[in-house]
Amino acid sequence: MTNLPSLDPTDWQTFRDEAHRALDQAINHMQGRQDDPVWQPVPSEIRTSLKADLPRQGQAIDRLTDQMADRFLPYGVGNTHARFFGWVHGAGTPQGILPDIMAAAMNANLGGRDHVANLVEKQVIDWMRQAFDFPDTSGGLVVSGTSVATLIAIKSAREKHGGLDLRRTGLGRATKQLVGYASDQAHSCIARTFDILGLGQDALRMVPTDGDYRMDAGALKTMIAQDLTAGHQPFCLVGTAGAVNVGAIDPLETLAEIAREHNMWFHVDGAFGATAVLSDAQKPLLAGLSQADSIAFDFHKWLHVNYDAGFILMRDVEDQWRAFTERPDYLEGAERGLAAGNPWFCEYGPELSRGFRALKIWFHLMHFGTDRLGGLIAQNCDQAKALAGMVERSDRLELLAPVALNITCFRYNPGDLDGPDLDRLNGEIVVALQERGLAAPSTTKLKGHLAIRVNITNHRTTLPDLEFLVDHIEKLGQEITASNLV
Amino acid sequence: MTNLPSLDPTDWQTFRDEAHRALDQAINHMQGRQDDPVWQPVPSEIRTSLKADLPRQGQAIDRLTDQMADRFLPYGVGNTHARFFGWVHGAGTPQGILPDIMAAAMNANLGGRDHVANLVEKQVIDWMRQAFDFPDTSGGLVVSGTSVATLIAIKSAREKHGGLDLRRTGLGRATKQLVGYASDQAHSCIARTFDILGLGQDALRMVPTDGDYRMDAGALKTMIAQDLTAGHQPFCLVGTAGAVNVGAIDPLETLAEIAREHNMWFHVDGAFGATAVLSDAQKPLLAGLSQADSIAFDFHKWLHVNYDAGFILMRDVEDQWRAFTERPDYLEGAERGLAAGNPWFCEYGPELSRGFRALKIWFHLMHFGTDRLGGLIAQNCDQAKALAGMVERSDRLELLAPVALNITCFRYNPGDLDGPDLDRLNGEIVVALQERGLAAPSTTKLKGHLAIRVNITNHRTTLPDLEFLVDHIEKLGQEITASNLV
Numbered sequence: 001m002t003n004l005p006s007l008d009p010t011d012w013q014t015f016r017d018e019a020h021r022a023l024d025q026a027i028n029h030m031q032g033r034q035d036d037p038v039w040q041p042v043p044s045e046i047r048t049s050l051k052a053d054l055p056r057q058g059q060a061i062d063r064l065t066d067q068m069a070d071r072f073l074p075y076g077v078g079n080t081h082a083r084f085f086g087w088v089h090g091a092g093t094p095q096g097i098l099p100d101i102m103a104a105a106m107n108a109n110l111g112g113r114d115h116v117a118n119l120v121e122k123q124v125i126d127w128m129r130q131a132f133d134f135p136d137t138s139g140g141l142v143v144s145g146t147s148v149a150t151l152i153a154i155k156s157a158r159e160k161h162g163g164l165d166l167r168r169t170g171l172g173r174a175t176k177q178l179v180g181y182a183s184d185q186a187h188s189c190i191a192r193t194f195d196i197l198g199l200g201q202d203a204l205r206m207v208p209t210d211g212d213y214r215m216d217a218g219a220l221k222t223m224i225a226q227d228l229t230a231g232h233q234p235f236c237l238v239g240t241a242g243a244v245n246v247g248a249i250d251p252l253e254t255l256a257e258i259a260r261e262h263n264m265w266f267h268v269d270g271a272f273g274a275t276a277v278l279s280d281a282q283k284p285l286l287a288g289l290s291q292a293d294s295i296a297f298d299f300h301k302w303l304h305v306n307y308d309a310g311f312i313l314m315r316d317v318e319d320q321w322r323a324f325t326e327r328p329d330y331l332e333g334a335e336r337g338l339a340a341g342n343p344w345f346c347e348y349g350p351e352l353s354r355g356f357r358a359l360k361i362w363f364h365l366m367h368f369g370t371d372r373l374g375g376l377i378a379q380n381c382d383q384a385k386a387l388a389g390m391v392e393r394s395d396r397l398e399l400l401a402p403v404a405l406n407i408t409c410f411r412y413n414p415g416d417l418d419g420p421d422l423d424r425l426n427g428e429i430v431v432a433l434q435e436r437g438l439a440a441p442s443t444t445k446l447k448g449h450l451a452i453r454v455n456i457t458n459h460r461t462t463l464p465d466l467e468f469l470v471d472h473i474e475k476l477g478q479e480i481t482a483s484n485l486v
Numbered sequence: 487m488t489n490l491p492s493l494d495p496t497d498w499q500t501f502r503d504e505a506h507r508a509l510d511q512a513i514n515h516m517q518g519r520q521d522d523p524v525w526q527p528v529p530s531e532i533r534t535s536l537k538a539d540l541p542r543q544g545q546a547i548d549r550l551t552d553q554m555a556d557r558f559l560p561y562g563v564g565n566t567h568a569r570f571f572g573w574v575h576g577a578g579t580p581q582g583i584l585p586d587i588m589a590a591a592m593n594a595n596l597g598g599r600d601h602v603a604n605l606v607e608k609q610v611i612d613w614m615r616q617a618f619d620f621p622d623t624s625g626g627l628v629v630s631g632t633s634v635a636t637l638i639a640i641k642s643a644r645e646k647h648g649g650l651d652l653r654r655t656g657l658g659r660a661t662k663q664l665v666g667y668a669s670d671q672a673h674s675c676i677a678r679t680f681d682i683l684g685l686g687q688d689a690l691r692m693v694p695t696d697g698d699y700r701m702d703a704g705a706l707k708t709m710i711a712q713d714l715t716a717g718h719q720p721f722c723l724v725g726t727a728g729a730v731n732v733g734a735i736d737p738l739e740t741l742a743e744i745a746r747e748h749n750m751w752f753h754v755d756g757a758f759g760a761t762a763v764l765s766d767a768q769k770p771l772l773a774g775l776s777q778a779d780s781i782a783f784d785f786h787k788w789l790h791v792n793y794d795a796g797f798i799l800m801r802d803v804e805d806q807w808r809a810f811t812e813r814p815d816y817l818e819g820a821e822r823g824l825a826a827g828n829p830w831f832c833e834y835g836p837e838l839s840r841g842f843r844a845l846k847i848w849f850h851l852m853h854f855g856t857d858r859l860g861g862l863i864a865q866n867c868d869q870a871k872a873l874a875g876m877v878e879r880s881d882r883l884e885l886l887a888p889v890a891l892n893i894t895c896f897r898y899n900p901g902d903l904d905g906p907d908l909d910r911l912n913g914e915i916v917v918a919l920q921e922r923g924l925a926a927p928s929t930t931k932l933k934g935h936l937a938i939r940v941n942i943t944n945h946r947t948t949l950p951d952l953e954f955l956v957d958h959i960e961k962l963g964q965e966i967t968a969s970n971l972v
Contacts, residue, residue, distance in 0.1 A: 001872065002865045006568075006946040007579045007790060007854060012517050015580065016510070022584045023509055024502070026591035031498050039824050042602045050605045054613040058855035061581065068588040068849070075602035076592045078824065082492075086824060092593030093493045094501065095547065097586075098508045102554040104586045105512035106562045107578030107792045116528045116561035119536045127540040144630060145839040155682060170686025171657040172664075188812055189838060196641060196836060198684015200656025300839060304493060306593045308841035326674055337917035338525050338564065338572060338926055350682060352675060353631035353786060355794035363554070368493060369544035379488045386487065431823035440824055460492040 018061045023097075025069035030080070030094040034460070037437020039078035046071050078440045082460035083469065086442035088244060088272050088301050091458045096306040099363035103356040110142075110354040112344030114337070121345065121358035127365060128313050131277060133290040139317025141348045142358045145310035146271040147189040149296035152312045152349050154180070154193045154236060156294065156323040157265035161235035164322060171198045179227050180236035180264075181205045183215035183250055185243035187269055204238075212402055213248035215239070217258065224262055236265045241286055241295075242273015245444050245453070247384075247405035249273060252288025259293075268292040271310075272301035272457055273405060278374030282381060282405070293319075302380075302406075302457045303373055305364045309357050312349070320348050380406045380456040383466060387454060390470045396477060397470070400451045409444065409451040412477035423450035429476045439469045504547045509583075511555035516566070516580040520946070523923020525564035532557050564926045568946035569955065572928040574730060574758050574787050577944045582792040585849035589842040596840040598830030600823070607831065607844035613851060614799050617763060619776040625803025627834045628795065628844045632757040633675040635782035635798035638835050640666070640679045640722060642780065642800065642809040643751035647721035650808060657684045665689045665713050666722035666750075669701035669736055671729035673755055690724075698888055699734035701725070703744065710748055722751045727772055727781075728759015731930050731939070733870075733891035735759060738774025745779075754778040757796075758787035758943055759891060764860030768867060768891070779805075788866075788892075788943045789859055791850045795843050798835075806834050866892045866942040873940060873952045882960055886937045895930065895937040898963035909936035915962045925955045 009015035049071070079089035108117035121142055129138045143149050159166055162178050171178075178199055182190045184206045191201045205227070207220045224234050237259040239250040252268065259266035268274065268289055274297040276282035277289065289295065295313045299305035314320045325347040334340050346352045365373075387408040391397040401409040411426045426443070430452055433439045444453045452473065454466075495501035535557070565575035594603035607628055615624045629635050645652055648664050657664075664685055668676045670692045680690045691713070693706045710720050723745045725736040738754065745752035754760065754775055760783040762768035763775065775781065781799045785791035800806045811833040820826050832838045851859075873894045877883040887895040897912045912929070916938055919925045930939045938959065940952075 001868055001949070002861065003948075004858075004861050004865050007577075007581070007858075007862070008516075008946065009580060012513070016513050019509055019513060019580075019584060019587075020506055023505055023587055026587045027498070027502050027505060029591050030494075039601075041600060042605060046602065047605060050602075050609045051612070052609070054616045055852050055855050056857045058853050058858060061584065061853060064849055064852055065584060065588075068585065068845070072602050072606065072845070073588065073592060076594050077599050077601040077603070079595070080593055089595055090593070091493075092590075094495060094505075094591070095493070096593070097590040098505060098547065098551060099554065100586045100590045101505075101508055101512045101583050102551075102559065104578075104583035104792050105515050105580070106559060107566055107576070107582070108562050109565070109575055109786075109793050113563055114527060115525075115563040116532065116536075116558050117563070119528060119533060120558065123536045123538070126537070130540045144837055144841070147837050147839070151682070151836065166684075166686070167681045168686055168688045170663075170680070170689055171684040172660050172686070174658050177656075177658050192810075192812065192836065194656070195653045196637070196683065198652075198657040200652070200654055200658070202654045203656055298839065300595075300841075306590050306841075307595050308837075308839050310839070324678075326678065334913075334917065337920040339920075339928065350637065350678065351630055351633050351794075353633070353784065353794050353796070355630070355786075355792075359554070359558070363550055366541050366550055367544050367547060369541050371542045372490075372493075372544060375488065375490050376493070379490050382487055427820075431820065434823040434825075442825065460494065462489075463487065 022065040029073040038081040042075045083439040085454040086440045090300045090304045099360040103359045108356040111346040114341030137316045140313040143310045144308045146296045149312035153267045153294035156319045157236045159323045176233040178235045179232045182238035215250040239268045241270035246401040247407035256291035268295045270297040275302045279378040281378040376459045408454045508551040515559040524567040528561045569925040571940040572926045576786045576790045585846040589845045594842040597832040600827030623802045626799040630794045631796035632782045638798045639753045639780035642805045643722045645809045662719040664721045665718045668724035701736040703740045725754045727756035732887040733893035742777035754781045756783040761788045765864040767864040862945045894940045
């Protein structure tokens with residue numbers, strides 16, 4: 001019989017010193033972060049070092065800590081910098097390391113059972129019901145992000161309107177085709193969910209949008225009528241609150257009404273936009289959100305909880321339970337002891353083992369308070385409008401979409417280039433901004449044109465950061481044009 | 487225009503002090519953990535305090551840190567204690583807080599793009615290919631756990647054998663019913679995956695097991711023949727490496743052969759069992775594993791990485807990519823700059839935003855080395871056999887299943903009680919062990935009988951812990967019988 005020691009430190013004081021040293025290295029990084037480039041490519045020697053054999057023997061903590069501090073921390077994606085404007089990334093906070101320390105010390109699994117971590121998640125769920133003015137029947141679940149949240153929502157809708165028998169029989173036995181609707185600006189995770197759930201991406205009808213990139217409700221009604229005529233069953237309507245290209249918000253109240261009229265599930269994809277309910281200035285833009293059957297959103301985007309942390313909010317939590325419940329013998333609950341506790345969260349989503357994400361959300365809301373988080377959301381929206389103003393005042397910049405929320409899409413246009421050359425030029429400007437570590441916007445295509453897309457979900461961004469950005473885009477536009485690179 | 491400060495600390499030195507204080511509290515908890523009860527219920531005043539309104543105003547860090555340390559840390563599920571034997575929980579490590587500190591400081595999103603976090607995940611993937619003797623075509627993805635890993639595997643199988651058109655058309659248009667097979671001891675996440683994917687739970691045939699709870703290959707062949715006769719399409723065979731009830735391992739080599747013969751995908755659910763390949767003593771039990779098309783397993787179980795951390799390993803990573811790829815306009819990749827980088831992991835699974843789970847796995851394997859982790863797995867298997875020996879030497883204990891790996895199932899049986907009373911008695915014994923904080927086994931049903939199920943995936947467990955357990959089960963059995971509670 002072997003008698004190996006546990007993995008616990010043999011010398012706790014030495015371990016304590018090592019841990020404090022690592023913490024200082026992490027805080028040093030965060031404290032000096034704004035002086036670093038926004039982004040820098042990973043040096044080739046680090047790339048090479050990350051191609052090692054499976055380590056059979058262990059290495060000392062200090063050596064690994066140094067490696068993380070010196071070789072990993074400086075080469076992140078850039079989203080902790082004030083001039084990161086790419087895609088829709090949250091900016092994170094240094095304070096977020098505290099709940100992660102505590103969560104690591106607990107090593108909790110929130111699949112079920114009777115322990116305090118589940119109560120913390122219940123508290124977070126209850127707060128979200130309050131934040132979105134949802135009724136007593138409502139509930140939800142902390143998930144890794146909007147993709148999994150969407151899966152939970154659309155599966156609940158599938159069973160609610162397609163019949164619970166689908167869980168057993170599958171979709172091959174369905175008599176009518178279940179079809180859903182989302183705007184042509186909807187996030188790709190909606191179609192992906194239709195694919196995963198066996199409904200098929202074609203069953204998600206892409207409804208055209210108006211000049212402001214909002215779903216055209218008239219076109220939606222026509223498409224529903226056509227599907228009914230064809231013998232299909234419209235079961236689900238997805239509204240978008242903050243489309244990822246330009247930040248557009250669908251006419252949610254109108255959509256809610258159409259969904260009710262046709263007995264469809266009304267889901268809102270509010271990955272970043274939904275959290276704007278915490279801002280008094282933006283909340284009116286989201287009228288209709290509180291009528292949704294489900295809302296999917298992320299804490300790690302505009303609320304800046306560290307990655308990853310998302311949420312699904314359900315109007316009737318019983319729908320969610322019916323779509324996911326099942327409990328095998330070895331998980332049987334109990335009235336008392338460790339196997340008690342209610343609900344078991346594994347009956348509300350696809351995951352059985354679930355880490356303690358809820359703690360960082362709890363801490364973040366408790367420490368910062370929703371007023372402050374909402375105020376920063378309002379500030380980002382003001383900044384996006386201010387940036388649009390700078391664009392409009394410039395001779396060489398051209399606004400490509402109205403600012404609905406926090407995203408400004410525009411391009412550098414010297415006036416004498418044709419479409420493909422303009423696209424190339426603006427693509428080069430964005431790459432140069434990134435490669436020189438000056439700023440990190442991303443790009444998108446709007447009505448066929450490549451746009452510089454500045455998404456401001458960033459509590460560190462200031463007006464001077466945006467002036468700096470505009471200034472460098474104009475300079476780079478001239479520099480690249482002069483060098484005949486395009 | 488508002489001008490709000492960022493969420494960063496206004497006074498970094500004060501924040502640094504607060505963070506070090508939190509770290510000490512967490513380490514204090516871990517250092518003293520073995521002196522605490524294995525589990526204790528959450529006091530009612532803590533339950534009550536976790537029913538507060540959405541916090542509009544923030545609270546100071548120290549106050550929240552104290553709350554986490556004093557009111558949360560002591561009331562976990564118990565899996566960090568040497569005498570926790572419930573379900574299949576990993577035991578975690580104090581060292582795991584270090585990579586979590588670093589990950590929080592980076593706040594990375596591993597959906598895609600060109601940054602070091604993705605390279606760390608690629609390293610982890612490469613290590614897993616080596617650990618499981620997988621070919622050059624192979625790849626995989628870090629996920630939250632085996633449930634999501636299974637979803638990725640079976641969806642890849644669905645498209646591989648049902649046709650890629652399924653992604654667009656859905657299952658309602660399929661001409662043949664796709665059917666799969668798993669043993670009646672298989673984990674519930676397999677059937678759940680069939681449900682989610684629209685295949686339907688009934689399409690997963692539950693194959694009977696032999697006396698050792700291993701899939702009966704003869705019965706499997708009969709069921710395949712019946713399905714073929716009925717015009718169905720067998721597309722997927724799921725073997726289990728470490729069934730959750732008793733730890734049984736299906737005859738993987740035989741199953742691999744049957745899968746090849748019928749052109750089926752061969753998936754192995756190795757949630758905890760697969761990682762026993764790291765133990766030289768157990769690896770022969772897993773012969774056939776390296777022939778799988780996919781293997782799903784967790785790092786947070788028998789390898790003790792902190793929750794949550796799972797993995798899907800794929801023989802041909804192109805199958806995985808084909809089942810999940812799609813890239814909308816705003817995510818278009820690039821040759822250079824921040825949008826470059828290959829692969830983009832969001833094209834290999836359901837999640838678009840992905841936290842830096844890979845870092846804690848990288849650190850854990852680098853710090854402990856696979857030899858040590860494998861040695862502890864072998865030790866747990868020896869301990870399960872030693873426990874079975876203690877049971878067999880006792881007059882009042884009865885072994886209910888052979889020990890295949892690390893799980894020992896038995897019951898207290900004074901000899902004069904009928905079936906239902908025996909079940910009640912053993913249930914009471916387990917609840918009493920938990921409520922008194924002595925030990926935490928769980929229960930399961932085996933051939934209709936309630937068993938005390940002792941799962942040893944615990945690097946802290948020693949032989950004296952098991953002697954303590956047996957001793958207290960016998961005492962409690964006498965105490966409860968004498969008190970006429972059953």
